[in-house]
Amino acid sequence: MSDLPSHLSPVYAPAPLSSRHIPDFSLTPDSRGASPPPPNLISPAFTPPLTPESHTPAIVHDPQPVPIDPAAQKPQKLLQTLPEVECIVRARIPTVTGAEMYLHVYTNNVDNKEHLAIVFGSHIRSKSMYAVRPGETERDRMIRGAYEGRLHPGRLSSRTESKSWPHPAKDPDALKEIPPLVRIHSECYTGETAWSARCDCGEQLDEAARLMSLPDSNGGVIVYLRQEGRGIGLGEKLKAYNLQDLGSDTVEANLLLRHPADARSYGLATAMLLDLGFGGNRGIRLLTNNPDKVRAVEGPHQEIVVKQRVPMVPLAWKTGGVRGIHSEEIEGYLQAKIGKMGHMIG
Numbered sequence: 375m376s377d378l379p380s381h382l383s384p385v386y387a388p389a390p391l392s393s394r395h396i397p398d399f400s401l402t403p404d405s406r407g408a409s410p411p412p413p414n415l416i417s418p419a420f421t422p423p424l425t426p427e428s429h430t431p432a433i434v435h436d437p438q439p440v441p442i443d444p445a446a447q448k449p450q451k452l453l454q455t456l457p458e459v460e461c462i463v464r465a466r467i468p469t470v471t472g473a474e475m476y477l478h479v480y481t482n483n484v485d486n487k488e489h490l491a492i493v494f495g496s497h498i499r500s501k502s503m504y505a506v507r508p509g510e511t512e513r514d515r516m517i518r519g520a521y522e523g524r525l526h527p528g529r530l531s532s533r534t535e536s537k538s539w540p541h542p543a544k545d546p547d548a549l550k551e552i553p554p555l556v557r558i559h560s561e562c563y564t565g566e567t568a569w570s571a572r573c574d575c576g577e578q579l580d581e582a583a584r585l586m587s588l589p590d591s592n593g594g595v596i597v598y599l600r601q602e603g604r605g606i607g608l609g610e611k612l613k614a615y616n617l618q619d620l621g622s623d624t625v626e627a628n629l630l631l632r633h634p635a636d637a638r639s640y641g642l643a644t645a646m647l648l649d650l651g652f653g654g655n656r657g658i659r660l661l662t663n664n665p666d667k668v669r670a671v672e673g674p675h676q677e678i679v680v681k682q683r684v685p686m687v688p689l690a691w692k693t694g695g696v697r698g699i700h701s702e703e704i705e706g707y708l709q710a711k712i713g714k715m716g717h718m719i720g
């Protein structure tokens with residue numbers, strides 16, 4: 375080929391085997407010298423389209439809170455400093471279930487995505503949201519959501535609108551005793567919007583919201599990270615689906631695409647939870663099946679304390695198949711996860 379002019383040699387021979395990147399399923403993200411992962415400061419940098427904490431192993435029973443055993447937590451690489459976050463706007467959203475939530479939009483200093491906090495309970499307040507900004511009017515504050523009580527036509531002041539603040543229906547002292555529920559959820563267009571039965575992200579989002587809006591709940595927060603496929607993006611995620619249809623399991627598919635099986639971090643989520651007042655010893659109850667996530671969310675200096683891990687059991691398992699997701703794909707996926715990921719229920 376080297377004897378030919380370059381314009382005649384558009385086709386290249388395969389590289390010698392030794393120079394090609396061969397996925398090694400035991401590789402950690404750091405050891406992947408041929409294709410280092412992008413910076414994952416932004417949290418769930420990349421994750422297989424179907425990931426451990428969003429899909430759960432097959433044990434059928436109701437979720438029970440699980441006490442956290444610090445000795446059982448695996449050491450995990452954590453960010454040494456948390457990102458800076460700021461809640462720039464908040465609004466009340468009535469939902470189709472009848473429950474109300476407050477949607478909080480955050481900016482940060484590590485990416486330019488609008489990460490979200492879906493907040494159940496008007497007593498949960500963002501520090502950065504309520505901070506007074508230089509030169510703003512009362513109307514400015516109400517427009518960006520920094521008001522107390524409820525908005526109504528003709529309202530002039532952002533402050534002390536409601537005597538029932540901070541929580542109209544419940545005893546504030548009792549609320550202080552129970553750690554609020556928290557779910558860290560990564561965006562999944564296919565599972566939440568496009569009716570995909572390859573994963574149960576949509577179901578898990580619904581279930582987290584349901585638990586946080588039960589009459590005896592003291593509210594909670596779903597931190598919604600804008601990480602489609604947890605960072606690999608929708609295009610790569612769809613390639614992984616095609617590889618799965620060609621016979622790979624979900625872990626193998628991601629590795630074949632040179633994405634680590636799991637290289638997430640949760641600094642943004644930790645910073646947002648701190649902003650929402652969830653730091654300190656009161657702690658949180660974390661909805662997850664992934665024990666590794668517990669320590670990751672707690673932050674580098676245990677800024678957040680996870681008092682309990684609350685498992686998420688797939689609806690199909692809880693109801694003996696009456697409700698929930700049914701598909702060949704999700705069953706195969708779950709089997710792969712059970713074998714390769716350390717997820718737990720109960």
Ligand SMILES: [Zn+2]
Pocket residue numbers: 423424428562564565566573574575576
């Ligand atoms: Zn999904």
